[in-house]
Amino acid sequence: MGTLWGTILLLCGVVLLRTEGYGAQQIKNNVPRLKLSYKDMLESNNLVTFEGLANSSSYHTFLLDEEKGRLMVGAKDHIFSFNLLNISKDYAQITWPASPSRRDECKWAGKDLSRECSNFIKVLQPFNQTHLYVCGTGAFHPVCAYLEVGRRPEDSVFRLEPHIENGRGKSPYDPKLLTASLLIDNELYSGTSADFMGRDFAIFRTLGKHHPIRTEQHDSRWLNDPRFVSVHLIPESDNPEDDKIYLFFRENAMDGEHAGKATHARIGQLCKNDLGGHRSLVNKWTTFLKARLVCSVPGLNGIDTHFDELQDVFLMSTKDPKNPIIYAVFTTSSNIFKGSAVCLYNMADIRRVFLGPYAHRDGPNYQWVPFQGRVPYPRPGTCPSKTFGGFGTTKDLPDEVITFARSHPAMFNPVYPINHRPIIVKTDVDYQFTQIVVDKVEAEDGQYDVMFIGTDMGTVLKVVSIPRGSWHDLEEVLLEEMTVFREPTAITAMELSTKQQQLYLGSAIGVSQMPLHRCEVYGKACAECCLARDPYCAWDGTECSRYFPMAKRRTRRQDIRNGDPLTQCSDLQHHDELSGQATLLDKIVYGVENSSTFLECSPKSQRALTYWQYQRSTDDRKQEISAEERFIRTDQGLLIRTLSKKDSGIYLCQAVEHGFMQTLLKVTLEVIDTERLEDLLHRDEETAANSPVQDLSSPRETPNHKLWYRDFLSLVNHPTLSSVDEFCEQVWKRERKHRRQKAHLVQQVQIHQQQQQPQKWKHLQERQKGRNRRTHELERAPRSV
Numbered sequence: 001m002g003t004l005w006g007t008i009l010l011l012c013g014v015v016l017l018r019t020e021g022y023g024a025q026q027i028k029n030n031v032p033r034l035k036l037s038y039k040d041m042l043e044s045n046n047l048v049t050f051e052g053l054a055n056s057s058s059y060h061t062f063l064l065d066e067e068k069g070r071l072m073v074g075a076k077d078h079i080f081s082f083n084l085l086n087i088s089k090d091y092a093q094i095t096w097p098a099s100p101s102r103r104d105e106c107k108w109a110g111k112d113l114s115r116e117c118s119n120f121i122k123v124l125q126p127f128n129q130t131h132l133y134v135c136g137t138g139a140f141h142p143v144c145a146y147l148e149v150g151r152r153p154e155d156s157v158f159r160l161e162p163h164i165e166n167g168r169g170k171s172p173y174d175p176k177l178l179t180a181s182l183l184i185d186n187e188l189y190s191g192t193s194a195d196f197m198g199r200d201f202a203i204f205r206t207l208g209k210h211h212p213i214r215t216e217q218h219d220s221r222w223l224n225d226p227r228f229v230s231v232h233l234i235p236e237s238d239n240p241e242d243d244k245i246y247l248f249f250r251e252n253a254m255d256g257e258h259a260g261k262a263t264h265a266r267i268g269q270l271c272k273n274d275l276g277g278h279r280s281l282v283n284k285w286t287t288f289l290k291a292r293l294v295c296s297v298p299g300l301n302g303i304d305t306h307f308d309e310l311q312d313v314f315l316m317s318t319k320d321p322k323n324p325i326i327y328a329v330f331t332t333s334s335n336i337f338k339g340s341a342v343c344l345y346n347m348a349d350i351r352r353v354f355l356g357p358y359a360h361r362d363g364p365n366y367q368w369v370p371f372q373g374r375v376p377y378p379r380p381g382t383c384p385s386k387t388f389g390g391f392g393t394t395k396d397l398p399d400e401v402i403t404f405a406r407s408h409p410a411m412f413n414p415v416y417p418i419n420h421r422p423i424i425v426k427t428d429v430d431y432q433f434t435q436i437v438v439d440k441v442e443a444e445d446g447q448y449d450v451m452f453i454g455t456d457m458g459t460v461l462k463v464v465s466i467p468r469g470s471w472h473d474l475e476e477v478l479l480e481e482m483t484v485f486r487e488p489t490a491i492t493a494m495e496l497s498t499k500q501q502q503l504y505l506g507s508a509i510g511v512s513q514m515p516l517h518r519c520e521v522y523g524k525a526c527a528e529c530c531l532a533r534d535p536y537c538a539w540d541g542t543e544c545s546r547y548f549p550m551a552k553r554r555t556r557r558q559d560i561r562n563g564d565p566l567t568q569c570s571d572l573q574h575h576d577e578l579s580g581q582a583t584l585l586d587k588i589v590y591g592v593e594n595s596s597t598f599l600e601c602s603p604k605s606q607r608a609l610t611y612w613q614y615q616r617s618t619d620d621r622k623q624e625i626s627a628e629e630r631f632i633r634t635d636q637g638l639l640i641r642t643l644s645k646k647d648s649g650i651y652l653c654q655a656v657e658h659g660f661m662q663t664l665l666k667v668t669l670e671v672i673d674t675e676r677l678e679d680l681l682h683r684d685e686e687t688a689a690n691s692p693v694q695d696l697s698s699p700r701e702t703p704n705h706k707l708w709y710r711d712f713l714s715l716v717n718h719p720t721l722s723s724v725d726e727f728c729e730q731v732w733k734r735e736r737k738h739r740r741q742k743a744h745l746v747q748q749v750q751i752h753q754q755q756q757q758p759q760k761w762k763h764l765q766e767r768q769k770g771r772n773r774r775t776h777e778l779e780r781a782p783r784s785v
């Protein structure tokens with residue numbers, strides 16, 4: 001057994017030299033505090049997946065029904081109804097393919113049979129108490145139908161009505177194109193393309209009792225190759241006659257609006273009670289107006305960096321239904337410069353722009369200017385109602401109003417975001433934002449909006465905006481970055497259920513579900529819970545758990561705004577110590593002279609910076625270990641290249657985050673010279689037969705520690721070193737054989753290692769999982785860090 005130890009010490013020392021990631025630590029403001037891989041998410045039971053059907057794809061169209069507890073998902077040739085509790089448990093599916101003749105026609109028209117000539121579901125909207133309205137591309141021949149879902153959850157009806165309707169103006173022909181749709185009062189609003197070639201884009205209103213109505217055709221001032229993102233109803237006053245429909249889209253800038261080709265993000269408005277004009281603009285919108293949405297950051301040389309590719313919009317409701325906060329996700333148009341941003345808009349700014357000057361130009365070669373002339377009455381864009389106009393319907397509008405509306409669909413001024421800048425910008429990463437949902441979370445010190453942002457790499461970022469001093473100065477805290485799909489794929493749909501406290505995600509390859517919070521992963525101490533600054537979580541006296549504002553207040557510890565564990569947790573220190581949680585893991589590590597060793601210490605939080613202190617003995621002064629030849633500081637720990645006798649002593653691993661310092665680890669390193677090793681090994685062989693416990697370690701001031709198996713474990717306990725694992729597994733097998741031969745010896749060893757599992761390999765694995773044994777010693781961080 002002694003020879004074994006020697007071999008382990010020497011070989012593991014050598015292998016450990018291959019550790020990767022020696023780079024210096026960088027300032028970590030923009031990294032997520034916690035990063036969870038797909039495997040981490042699955043293993044910690046934080047992810048439920050629906051991996052998709054072999055003959056389907058494109059799980060892009062979501063409809064959340066919290067009352068019935070279902071998530072409806074439209075995909076290629078199928079509609080699914082998932083249980084919100086667990087999407088993989090009991091889901092129902094309907095197969096709705098395109099007919100063989102439609103598929104043939106599609107193929108003859110030159111389209112790709114497998115990728116394009118299927119029925120891709122694009123519209124999934126609630127119609128009445130028992131039915132949904134569904135539309136799909138129908139192999140380049142759009143179709144719609146009613147889907148019966150029952151009145152109550154227990155009805156468990158899920159059936160497509162046999163009557164199929166023409167889906168033109170509701171679903172696009174081309175599966176690559178999106179539809180933004182909203183079904184309200186039996187009328188379907190949809191922004192889509194209405195022809196086979198994908199050129200005739202329009203905003204339609206169909207179904208219902210009125211004649212279908214749309215935007216002016218072939219007029220690039222109205223719409224210029226748009227891509228629709230979403231449609232919402234936002235009331236303008238307490239009178240429903242004033243209700244407006246808002247559309248979010250991106251499109252090519254109008255001719256003359258921008259030098260060269262450019263994309264602009266837009267918000268468009270319509271009156272819900274618009275019936276079109278009487279003599280002109282018949283069955284066309286008469287109240288359509290659009291404005292540019294700006295999301296930019298000031299750059300060098302005064303040139304702003306614009307984020308113009310609007311990707312997604314989320315409306316966060318407030319107490320006043322007329323004034324939701326608009327969260328919008330943008331990316332850049334540039335091929336060279338990849339970036340994403342989130343901008344916030346308020347309705348007051350949007351309404352001000354629609355009441356401002358119209359964009360006007362006198363002819364094709366003129367510039368766009370604010371219209372200075374007399375605006376006809378009633379002002380174009382105003383809804384016919386008793387509140388403002390005093391006229392009954394848009395059919396009664398004077399001709400001059402219609403004429404003006406037709407030629408002035410755009411506003412001159414753009415809408416700027418709240419505070420005139422994005423709340424989040426990401427430019428230094430290899431992914432882009434695609435989706436956003438926001439949850440309002442009640443915390444001890446106020447209400448916070450927590451954003452869940454989907455990316456094109458199958459990850460979700462959880463971000464909270466925290467006011468620094470006022471609401472005008474927000475600090476963005478990236479709480480978590482989670483991988484929710486098995487391979488990198490764009491997240492294309494996202495729904496949040498407050499009732500279930502779950503998030504649902506769609507992509508080309510499947511559907512995933514994850515809880516909104518995982519408080520337990522932040523750690524086992526008050527300070528860790530506090531530093532996390534997650535509004536969902538608070539320290540409840542024994543663990544980090546979900547915070548409920550209604551629960552007993554006294555024991556809850558949370559500080560989202562400052563994340564200050566000193567004020568929140570200092571009186572808990574004693575308690576922690578009593579419960580044994582604060583006891584510093586005091587490890588002993590043995591190294592062999594002229595060999596190398598690795599002291600592992602990686603904080604759970606990716607935001608924390610680690611640094612190391614050295615102490616010759618317990619009473620000596622602590623000194624910081626500076627980076628030099630022999631010491632390499634990595635994100636995982638400290639590598640000492642060539643050990644010398646004078647390296648023996650105490651090593652303290654400190655984590656500093658948000659101005660607070662925690663000691664994560666205390667290691668006593670004992671450097672054994674080669675001679676003594678030989679000696680020990682030799683002695684061991686001699687004594688092994690009759691002495692059950694080898695007194696390997698008696699050297700110096702380590703009274704209660706012997707060179708145990710666990711010391712060796714601590715030496716090789718490193719996450720990235722699979723070669724060490726393999727090596728040590730062999731060693732362990734050998735040891736097991738050895739053990740069988742000397743069963744009595746092993747028994748004795750186990751008595752001395754009371755807390756250890758009999759299966760030592762299992763123990764090693766467990767330590768690798770929960771490798772950050774932490775402590776909660778809090779001190780003010782030194783100024784220099």
Ligand SMILES: *[C@@H]1O[C@H](CO)[C@@H](O)[C@H](O)[C@H]1NC(C)=O
Pocket residue numbers: 053054055056077095096097
């Ligand atoms: C796809 O496969 C499922 C079974 O996995 C089947 O129920 C469904 O009808 C198939 N869909 C099509 C369009 O053939």
Ligand SMILES: *[C@@H]1O[C@H](CO)[C@@H](O)[C@H](O)[C@H]1NC(C)=O
Pocket residue numbers: 045048086087088089
């Ligand atoms: C969801 O259901 C699946 C299949 O029944 C089960 O294996 C899994 O543990 C469930 N997950 C959760 C979080 O309930």
Ligand SMILES: *[C@@H]1O[C@H](CO)[C@@H](O)[C@H](O)[C@H]1NC(C)=O
Pocket residue numbers: 127128129130131146
């Ligand atoms: C809902 O609409 C469908 C389709 O028009 C109809 O068959 C059904 O009776 C309606 N249900 C209710 C409750 O009105």
Ligand SMILES: *[C@@H]1O[C@H](CO)[C@@H](O)[C@H](O)[C@H]1NC(C)=O
Pocket residue numbers: 593594673674675
């Ligand atoms: C360790 O290395 C030094 C310098 O290379 C050498 O002088 C010394 O003898 C070595 N010690 C042992 C025990 O091998």
